[in-house]
Amino acid sequence: MGMIIQGATGDWEVVIGLEVHAQVTSNAKLFSGSATEYGAEQNTQVSFVDAAMPGMLPVINEMAVRQAVRTGLGLKAQINKFSVFDRKNYFYADLPQGYQISQYLQPIVGEGTLTIDLKDGETKEIGITRLHLEQDAGKSIHDQHPSMTLVDLNRSGVALMEIVSEPDIRSPEEAAAYVKKLRSILRYLGTCDGNMEEGSMRADVNVSVRRPGDEFGTRCEMKNINSVRFIQQAIIFEANRQVDILEAGGEIDQETRLYDSVKGETRSMRSKEEAHDYRYFPDPDLLPLEFDDAFVEEIKADLPELPDEKKDRFVGDLGITPYDAGVLVAEKEVADYFEAVAKGRDAKISANWVIGELFGNLNRTGKSLAESPVSADELGKLVDLIKDGTISNRIAKEVFEEMFDSGKAAADIVKEKGLEQVSDTGAIEQAIDDVMAANMDKVEEYRGGKDKLLGFFMGQVMKATGGKANPGVVNKILKPKLDG
Amino acid sequence: MSLDKATVAKVANLARIRVEEEKLDPLAAELNAILGWVEQLGEVDTENVKPMTSVAEMQLRWRQDEITDGGYQEQVVANAPSKDEGFFAVPKVIE
Amino acid sequence: MTDLTRLTIADARDGLKAGTFSARELAAAHITAMDAARGLNAFITETPEKAVEAATASDEKLAKGEGGVMEGIPVAVKDLFCTKGVLTTAASHILDGFKPEYESTVTTNLWNAGAVMLGKVNLDEFAMGSSNETSYYGNVVNPWRRSEDDQPLVPGGSSGGSASAVASFSAMGATGTDTGGSIRQPAAFAGIVGMKPTYGRCSRWGVVAFASSLDQPGPMTRSVRDAAIMLEAMAGFDPKDSTSVDMVVPNFEAALTGDIRGMKIGIPKEYRLDGISSEISDLWDKGAAMLKEAGAEIVEISLPHTKYALPAYYIIAPAEASSNLARYDGVRYGLRVEGEDLADMYSRTRGEGFGEEVQRRLLIGTYALSAGYYDAYYLKAQKVRTRISDDFKEAFKTVDAILTPTAPSPAFAFGEKGDDPLAMYLNDVFTVPASLAGLPGISIPAGLSENGLPLGLQLLGRPFDEETVIRTAGVLEDAAGFDATPTDWWRG
Incomplete structure (x- = not known):
């Protein structure tokens, strides 16, 4: 306008x-x-x-x-x-x-x-x-x-x-x-x-x-x-x-x-x-x-891909929103960083991590991309840990903060702190049973039609497992148990 | 085309040459005589004639992008009428 | 012992090689002559210590059978060439005290060839003039006098100091620069040889600029052979000058075969101006007859736009000068006259630093480029220039060289042209067209006027064909047999 x-x-x-x-x-x-x-x-x-x-x-x-x-x-x-x-x-x-x-x-x-x-x-x-x-x-x-x-x-x-x-x-x-x-x-x-x-x-x-x-x-x-x-x-x-x-x-x-x-x-x-x-x-x-x-x-033969072409490719080939693509291509260094993270990985998740967590932390600390303690390679490995279910998205954010502050590798932090996600159904079942036993009144209410209590149970189970339970697995087991 | 005193003063200012007031008139007369004589160029047919750019039929040569010069501050300012710590110094300019 | 100053460069070169005399002796003889000729005011700066130093080095080289083509030859340098650590003035107040931290390419070439510098010679301020009357350092006097009186005469210009130094046997050769005739016209006035090579043959790097598209350094000597030797030393491709031409420098001396049989020499009919003196036109005819005698064919040619060369030149040269001389502002070198503020400092510095003729040309040039007048003056003049250049191209389809007088008159007395700038500008009428076209030209002394003054003839050639010009000039020189010299009255 x-x-x-x-x-x-x-x-x-x-x-x-x-x-x-x-x-x-x-x-x-x-x-x-x-x-x-x-x-x-x-x-x-x-x-x-x-x-x-x-x-x-x-x-x-x-x-x-x-x-x-x-x-x-x-x-x-x-x-x-x-x-x-x-x-x-x-x-x-x-x-x-x-x-x-x-x-x-x-x-x-x-x-x-x-x-x-x-x-x-x-x-x-x-x-x-x-x-x-x-x-x-x-x-x-x-x-x-x-x-x-x-x-x-x-x-x-x-x-x-x-x-x-x-x-x-x-x-x-x-x-x-x-x-x-x-x-x-x-x-x-x-x-x-x-x-x-x-x-x-x-x-x-x-x-x-x-x-x-x-x-x-x-x-x-x-x-x-x-x-x-x-x-x-x-x-x-x-x-x-x-x-x-x-x-x-x-x-x-x-x-x-x-x-x-x-x-x-x-x-x-x-x-x-x-x-x-x-x-x-x-x-x-x-x-x-x-x-x-x-x-x-x-x-002409030696010209690099320019921001407009890059943006079109990010939107068309990688499925990134035009807004995010615009943010990513504005600076060549950012685009290069992003492409290194996204190489062989989910582009949308990679874009979210670069624009969200990385930019947020850079802004918070007043650092430029060149000064980032987290390399594109390490951020990529973090994305891999999310993707293969080793850690949840929420845990990943914690891990990223730690990476940014200490410069340590994602896998090391996860191992040191034992943050691996629990997908073992036995352990999760046990946790669900414990939570249900401790909240029988809420179980009755749920069964009486109060569906939205499902969120409450999810939260309690996650809390009981220290956030490490795989939310997908919890969901899968929790619902049938509640439904009786 | 004829130059008057005011034009001479304007041109002198463009050329940054201080000309005393009493010299403007005689200068205008001289310049007019020369320009009047130059007017005869108008007789030449220059329709579709390109202005001359170079005597030899050659192309502009390019230098390589290499640092081959500079680094001699002392010599650069050696002849300066007024200098200060490697700077040229001129009357203060108020912007 | 013979007077070493009377030798030509070629003779001196042979004598030095043979050990007949040393470079130091040769330098000493010229330093004495330079001292004795102070009354001519040819030199602005004398550098006798440098000359002795360089001559000593030359002797060492010569003793070992080494040395360049000008080894040990004492020369004068027009004070338009920047010389490292030696005052360089352009004969202007505005360059007061300026000692360059660099050496021009042409003088570097000369020193590399073994030449010895005697000093820096006078000129018209910024090379703007045809009589050497505009120098801040005073008039240069022509060694020649009329047979009937002792009135001091101008040496021509702008390379007047160069001409006077060479004609008075103070230097064996001198560098000149030619923008519209500044080598050829003073050479004619002083009875010597002056050559303007093709534009682009000699580097302009380190030469104080007057009009960039016209300026060209060249040699001034007492024989055509000497001019060939000196030109070869001065010339050469210079990557620091974008207008320098990347061509091999031929052995110009070898061009002096003496054989011009079958060559076609053009006589441009437009150069037969109304009012040209009969002695000039007679000399011209004689010159043509000599070349014919030597086996050349004389052809009348037409250069239809000749008449417009001078007015075009007097727009183009001042326009370029108005920009080239903008750098003289009192900030980085030379004169500064303090003022109320920066602009006032500029105007006072330039008002006091530039002489009248320079100011006149800067104003004309500034006007010719100013808004609303550019097309009518500068652009028009550059188009006329193309037509003048085309005239020559056409002529050189049929002829190998062109013969003309060098100047419309012999040397004149100071003040004789009055206050009329236009009358002075007409001195360059025969030399300016070739300058505009960038062609090589030479002036050689070919006879004396009725009152005993030297007269010159000019030969012009195709671009970069200096060899034909030199060959033809050599034949004409031999045929004319000009051997008059001025009486050395100045030794007093």
Whole structure:
């Protein structure tokens, strides 16, 4: 559902487009041989090319091209075998060349689509306008020196993919779903680590409002937002701001606005804007970027199964609900974990254990999947113990807690604590007889027609056996005995 | 197309070149003379002509994704007019 | 002992090999000459200690019978090439104090071939000019004077310091860079040989950029053979330059066979401009006659878009420059003029750091790329460029080389062109078309003007066919027998 703002003069629909900047996973930078790793000491991952020393020239990194094509294929997009690098000219302290090498009129990837997953298992197609390669800028640090801004060029020249969506997004929730899905696909492809805290993924958010069904309104752009939550907050604030202006009879100025996550508001950056004119032209230090079909085919042959396909398979082949499948495929690590658990086992039970107990315990302890004390293999063995009747489902939960806290194997815990389920009919009969003898009044009531007392007897028998009795066997013996 | 004083000022600002007020007019005249002379390019038929992209008929070469450069902070900032602990330093920017 | 500075590179090479003199002696003679010629202001930075050091190393190699093709040969380097630890200025205030931490590929190649650096030579600021009057480090003076007066003359530009150093026997050769004629025109003005190879033949890595799609380093020497030797040392594929061409560097000297029989030489009719002086057109005719005499066939050809080369060039080069020179912002190297804030610091630094001509071109270039004008100016000029290039392609279907004058006039006096930038731009009318097409070209001195100044003829060839250009130039050089030298008045 789109977001509708009810104004005094009627309804307003929110229209959103996103430009996501995703750092390409590569060893070296887009046009130089210096490293891209995050967190290095200032200006240590900088070559003379990245610092734009006089006479330095760019040479393109093959991996950046590969990753862009790979991502394009993952977005089911048009791959352009001929594309052009342009210079985008502007001055800023952390832009050493005085221009950013980017792709303007002829990007490496054209139109594609992304399917986002909404509540209740619904999906929506969001159009991808294009994907292009460009250089990242350096970093200005404003708060480390009383009178100066300090510039670190470690990030200068790192390869970015700018992925531009069509203005198909209609609510903050859809925007969040879009970013999450895009992130998921990039991580499946291995083309971007999607780490928003480290700035590997940032979004420029374009927001406008209109009367439902009308032409698009004038948009404002909020740059460089680096969390899904902030993206949603920025959209809500900005859409309401625009509605307020329009309802008061004003007009929206097309401009770039800064989202202030501390104050939770957007504000004009016009002072910095002053007549942007990027003077794009083809970079004369480079030639057009060209490759053949074989190059694309080679990359295509190597594509992994992506979340949408995986989800379809989980639902279709494994019988998992669309909701659970969506949860399992969102992160490749989770999907891989789940598939390892489910291999040769009941997929539904496996899914329940991963989503229920495992996620619950990870959440409780603040651990990531990679840090899980329970490996997929061990969880699988636990499932086996349930399946072969060694332990009951209830006991299994106890065992899992113990596994999670101690890192011990399921079988060891079961053995140590003697938790094996009792399926021995003799022992169970004895327990039933004891329970019935001790509760003759209830037996009479049952026999008098009070059927629901069956549950009571079940509970008592289980209690008497310390929870280890096989509930199926109990049920089978208990009922005929009660019925007399 | 003719440049006026205001346009020259705007272009100078885009190019981040400080031009004294009294120089704007003479500069506009010079630039107009050059641009006026360039107008003759309009006589050339360039219908269906592609802009020149490269002299040699060659393809863009790609480098391998290997770390072959960097790791010399001292040399990177050696020529900086102002620096601080391996950073370049510029007048404080207020965002 | 003969004056070692008067030798050609080829002669000096032979003398060094034979042990007739040492590299140190050769360097010392040139250091003395360089000192004596200070009045010409050819050098921005002299590096005599480096020269002696390198010459000593050369002597050791030569003694062992080793050494490269330029072992022990003293050369000057245009101050547009970055040289590690040696001030590199581009003749601009904005690069104040800049000492690169790296060495350009071309100079690296030269040092690997054994050449000895005497110093860094003057040029028009950022190579923008045709008279060497725009240098922050002052005008360079042409060693040549008119027969009738002592008025100082321009050496041409932008490689004016290179031309002046070689013509004054201060260096045996010099590197130049040619964007629209910056090697060939000063070579013609100073009575020496200047060669612009095919775009992509010499690496641009480490050369301060003016206009990336046009800039090309090349040699400036006193003979065609020397140019061949030096070009071979400078040239070569460089993986650090995406526009460098991966081709084997031929033995250019071996191209000097002296045999051009059966070759077809084109004379483009569009180069017969109105107002061209009779001495220039006479020389051109004479040159054609000499080549015919040597067995070549002279063919009139048409290069219909010649007229549009200059205006196209004066959009393309400034547009590229406006972007290439954006990096000079006072942040990482060179001049910084403090201001109220970052933007003000930029504007003041660039306002004070760039000279008038550079500013003019940056403004033109910025305008030509700006919103609403890109199609009309830059895109149009690049399309015209394609047509100019196609003209040459068509011509080279029938001819092997093209002969033209190098410049429309001999060297002129300082200030003689007045304040009109357009009058100055016309100096490049014969050299710019080949630059736009990326073709190899050479200028050789072929005669004297009525007032005793050298005049040059230009030969152009097919892309990467420097050998034909060199072979033809060698024949023309022999036939013209140009042996005039300027009187060494500057030694005072």
